[in-house]
Amino acid sequence: MPIEYYIFLCLMLFSIGVIGVLTRRNAIIVFMCIELMLNAVNLLLVAFSKMNYGAAKLISATTTAGIDAQIFVFFIMVVAAAEVSIGLAIIVMMYRNTHSIDINFLNRLKN
Amino acid sequence: MNTLEILFFALSAFAIISAIMVLISKNPIHSVLWLILVFFSISGHYILLNAQFLAIVNIIVYAGAIMVLFLFVIMLMNVKKDKEPQKQLWVKLIGVIAGGSFLTLLIALVKQNTSFQGRDVLLKEGNIGLIHPLGVALFTDYVVPFEISSVLFLSAMVGAVIIGKK
């Protein structure tokens, strides 16, 4: 499986996430698109790890090349989880204050 | 490799279609559900790449915990379909164009890069995605980040509680 296929797939997913962030106004949906982006990156990292492993395996049969990427993906998931909890807490608080989750409402930054 | 290719393309298509549906859905709950489907397809990709641990963790953590959390919040907010105001059309158009050009740019970048020629992803084989090697690496080379991530979780919990309290 040439690596470009994976790269293109992840790029598609990532840019769909970007479009989602730019297009939607609901804060929660925006958040979800961010998660989508993170996942696309995760997939790409895993693909790269297998690519390196495949190349290293031809040299010596018992390598652990490319395992770093998978560990990294693991940690990305960890961070994503933490971030989601905090983010949702913020959104809840925002809703409580303004009774709306429209991100345009956040134009408090204007003044 | 034929079945693998077919599998790859099927999963990819599934992922992309679900992602697009996430964007398009009016009802936020539908968006969440479509996102869960995306996660499933990505986990499918992981299994194809023999990253078993990550596939399972993806499902458990992302699809299971995080998306459920999202669902909770949505239902708590009582976000209905027609209440959510829509962005103006031209803004959406600009967003799509920006994202599209972003995509085009990156694809062009990748295509003109020749260092990826001939490097293949090893599907279905390899034991680095198994739990054992991953665990060994995690607890020997990466034990410090591992411990720190626990601190991270602690701070996230504390922060979430504090923010949610007021």
Next chain:
Amino acid sequence: MKILVAFIILWPLAGFLFNGLGRNYWSKKLIAYKATGYIVASFIASIFAFLYVQDNGAVTVHYFDFIHTDSIKIPFDFKVDALSSLFLLVITGVGSLIHLYSTAYMQEESAPHYARYFAYLNLFIFSMLLLVLGDNYIIMFMGWEGVGLCSYLLIGYWFSNGNYNYAAKKAFIMNRIGDLGFLLAIFWLIAKLGTVSYSEVLTAETVAKLSSADITGITLLLFVGAMGKSAQIPLFTWLPDAMAGPTPVSALIHAATMVTAGIYMITRSNILFTHSEITQNIVAIIGISTALLAATIAIKQNDIKKVLAYSTVSQLGYMFLGLGVGAYSGAVFHVITHAFFKALLFLGAGSVIHAMHHEQDIRKMGGLKSKLPITHITFLIGCIAISGVPPFSGFFSKDEILAAAFEKNKIYWVLGLVGAAMTAFYMFRLYATTFLGKFRGSNEQEAHLHESPLAMTLPLIVLAILSALGGAIGIPHIMGGHHWLTGQLSTIVSTPQVAHLAVSTEWILMGLSVAIAAIALLIALSRYSKQTDEEPSSAIGKFFYHKWYIDELYQKAIIEPLNKFALFLKEFIEKKVIDGAVNGSGKLVQFSARKVRLIQNGQAGYYILFMVVGIIILFLIWFNDITILRFIHTLTQK
């Protein structure tokens, strides 16, 4: 020699600096002594320089490199030869006499203003010396500008009077117009020859290098400069107005020295002029026209200084006529004699004005000969000299010019003769109205009449002697002299034009000019010793009285359009265009800032959009060997 020449020019400069900077500290007596002393010292040094040149020939003194680039080298050199040493003597000699005179004339001023006057006067002498001493046109130009500046400063000396300021401005601006011509000539010289030093420009080989169009152009432009400085048509109207300055200033600047700068310049460049027939004709025509025009105006003027001013313009016209017909030594001779008798006349007029307590209208004078004896005698000597009556100096110089004119073109001679007659007429009209007959002023003026102090009469006496005997330097051959002046200038003038007339013709010419002058003189005496002119009644009289309406013409034709143009520039261009552009750019910035600020609308979505756009641009710049088009091309190819 280097030091000597440096001293000649540095003493007046020192006088300027000391008097100018110390004007609030020193007493009038001290300032007077210092200022006059400096110029007298310069005069003594000039005598030494003159004697040196007599023995050793011309000297070029090099001080430093003024402008030194690859394409052009202009050294700061002084050239002391027969021409410049003669001028040095005249400038410093007459200058010191006038300084002496001024010490008494300007007594009424307060000490700071007194010092200011002498500072300006010293600066003027310095600039004039720079002008005649320079070895190249650039240094001459520096002196040229300097004397123009000092003329402005001194005409407007009593600056509280707005009219005087206007006159000073007029003088300076007209000078400037001439300077433009001079500058253009210098540029032309540099463009064609790459040098402006006399030793390199004024040689036969160099002149052969230039085309005749070049020479004509350069000489015409030089003449434009001379027109402005030496008050020829059309740039002469500043000189009568310049009488607003103190009388010694008029004597020094507008009679003896500054106005002769143009003649000096043309004499110095005579080799260029002799090669350009057209320019010489133009110079002669303008010279004689100016002479006649000014003489006609002088006949009708009633202000003592104005008569003398127009007389100066007229005499300058004669000098230019001399230059135009090639009589260079004749013109220089007339410069020297004119310096003597015109300075004498002006200082005498100053003495009269001083006695009349600043009254200048000759209709209010009369019968002053008994009250002001020394002034009377010296003034009479000056009048006789300027009328060209032998054996006084004016006769010799004027006659030399007329003889050369006769040889060139009879018409010049006839017109010159007419002008000489008019000169005699108006000068003696002035003399008679002022000194003869009965006193016509008020009683208190009469009580005030007294002879001037020694400091004023001594220069008058000296100048009278010089005017009487100064002709000795140029006695023509036919009278037995050996024309020392022409011999002097033979090193400078390439083709000295001594008139080669038959002896008998020369005697006839001389006799005619003397006779006509004598007749005009006697007519004036008889007419004006008893009465003055009433207001001119005839049309021609009015025309002459109003100075041919030339000032009004200039006002209508030049000044008013310029003012309108300036007003237009101010209203339209300054306010709308330039201010508009400046304000507009400010407004533009404000406007765009307001629009751009809308980006900061607090909406996070926008921020993210811009972030994405920024990343796109970043990538585009970073990986700058990709082209989207190429990619799309490959896409479409697949």
